[in-house]
Amino acid sequence: MTFVLGIDGGQTSTRAAVADLQGRVLARAQAGPWDDLSTEEKRQRCRGVLEELLRQIGAQLPLGAIRHAALGLTGAQRGPSAVESWMRERLPGVVSLAIHHDTQSNFRGADPYGNPGVLVIAGGGSIAWGLDGAGREAFAGGYGYLLGDAGSGYELGRQAVRAVLEASQRLAPDTRLTQALLAHLGLGQPWDLRLAFYDGRLERQRVAGLLPVVARVAGEGDRMAQHILREGGAALAGLAGAVMRQLEFWDPPVYPTGGVFRVDVLREAFIQALARLAPKAEVRLPRLEPLGGALVLALEQAGPIHPGQIASLEGALGYDT
Numbered sequence: 001m002t003f004v005l006g007i008d009g010g011q012t013s014t015r016a017a018v019a020d021l022q023g024r025v026l027a028r029a030q031a032g033p034w035d036d037l038s039t040e041e042k043r044q045r046c047r048g049v050l051e052e053l054l055r056q057i058g059a060q061l062p063l064g065a066i067r068h069a070a071l072g073l074t075g076a077q078r079g080p081s082a083v084e085s086w087m088r089e090r091l092p093g094v095v096s097l098a099i100h101h102d103t104q105s106n107f108r109g110a111d112p113y114g115n116p117g118v119l120v121i122a123g124g125g126s127i128a129w130g131l132d133g134a135g136r137e138a139f140a141g142g143y144g145y146l147l148g149d150a151g152s153g154y155e156l157g158r159q160a161v162r163a164v165l166e167a168s169q170r171l172a173p174d175t176r177l178t179q180a181l182l183a184h185l186g187l188g189q190p191w192d193l194r195l196a197f198y199d200g201r202l203e204r205q206r207v208a209g210l211l212p213v214v215a216r217v218a219g220e221g222d223r224m225a226q227h228i229l230r231e232g233g234a235a236l237a238g239l240a241g242a243v244m245r246q247l248e249f250w251d252p253p254v255y256p257t258g259g260v261f262r263v264d265v266l267r268e269a270f271i272q273a274l275a276r277l278a279p280k281a282e283v284r285l286p287r288l289e290p291l292g293g294a295l296v297l298a299l300e301q302a303g304p305i306h307p308g309q310i311a312s313l314e315g316a317l318g319y320d321t
Contacts, residue, residue: 003065004302005091006294007053008105009034009046009073011124012153012205012259015291016053017317018061021302023295023309025316029056033124033205036075036144037082047086054090064093070297071098072105072290074125096301102290103129103139109293109319110255110286112310117253118281120240120270122232122260124208126152128239132249140242145204150235151270153208153260159228160214161193161207167224175224176217184213215263226265233269236260241277251280257290257319285319292317 003026007016014034018027031052035042054063069087083099091097107119107129118130126149127142145154164181166172168190178190185202187193196202218225240254254274261267271283288296292313299309 001065002067002302003061004295004298005057005066005069006105006291006296006298007050007069007071007073008102008289008291008294009049009071010102010290011035011074012208014049014053016057017291017295018057018066019295019299019313021299021309023299023312025295025313027057027060029053031056034074038075043082046083050083050086051090063091066091067093067095068298068301069094069097070100070105070294070301072100072102072294072297074102098297098301100294100297103127105293105297106257106286106290107131107255107293108296109288109290109317110257110284111253112287112293112296112305112313115253116249117255117284118240118243118249119255119257120236121258122151122153122236122256123258124153124205125149126155126236126239126258126260128236128243130240130243130247130249130252132247132252136247138243138246140239140246150239151232151260151266153211154204156214156228156232156260156266157207157210159232160210160225161197161202163224163228164190164193173224176220176222177214177225180213180217181210184210211260211263215265218263218265229263229266230269232260233266233271234273236266237270237273237277240274240281244278244281250278251282253284254278254281255284255286257286287319288313289317289319292319 003018014031016029019025031049037043116131116133120128129139164178167175214225
């Protein structure tokens with residue numbers, strides 16, 4: 001009995017799944033967001049996330065049967081040895097364990113066979129990554145929320161908050177975002193948004209969580225909400241274009257992935273802007289969710305990937321539009 005474990009750690013949540021060598025998913029788990037391990041507090045929080053995932057998995061099947069594991073983690077360039085140590089403590093039977101940046105698990109979800117292409121991730125953060133036919137890699141964005149992740153959930157939420165503040169001071173037109181955000185957050189007046197932003201009530205995940213409100217208001221015809229989303233889509237296309245320029249790769253498949261792309265207005269703006277930047281590029285849907293990509297990386301450690309495994313993974317973790 002040999003199992004493989006895949007973990008996808010993002011800024012919104014961290015998910016895990018276990019599959020057999022045929023790619024049949026046998027167990028799943030979900031815990032809190034992953035962080036960059038830059039401080040002891042963050043390291044302990046992330047260790048707690050892994051402990052919770054393995055606790056949930058262990059309630060469904062024996063952890064000792066897991067032989068191969070692959071983790072796709074945001075900020076994986078920090079502290080990989082600590083993560084490996086934590087995992088090996090809990091998985092005594094593991095033979096191979098690999099820690100990847102989440103671009104890799106997302107990319108192998110988009111194309112399980114790892115063919116050349118460009119990936120654009122837009123969730124709590126944003127980044128574009130590409131691989132050309134010569135094996136060269138490039139990326140654009142990924143600056144983090146303090147410097148600005150273009151088109152990310154956090155950035156779109158932040159812009160919505162700013163639009164409300166500017167409208168209240170007649171620096172910008174009135175917008176339905178005002179009442180929508182205040183009602184959603186249980187606040188009384190626009191300036192309360194500014195106070196909540198700085199006193200910690202509007203922390204990072206909560207700001208990113210404003211995106212569904214922005215999308216709803218845009219669907220009701222609000223011009224400011226629509227503008228924010230369209231500009232976000234264009235900015236994400238710009239990241240893809242930057243990767244293509246670095247690689248001089250002008251006709252790649254381009255895979256948009258992440259919760260931000262589920263917003264119709266933004267996704268359409270992304271496609272239109274990309275068509276202007278790179279008319280020969282082809283936008284394609286990923287085949288698997290990022291968690292499926294992590295399982296592909298784990299299965300690859302056990303042997304060559306074959307279509308039957310991918311078909312099984314698609315049945316359980318196919319990309320849901």
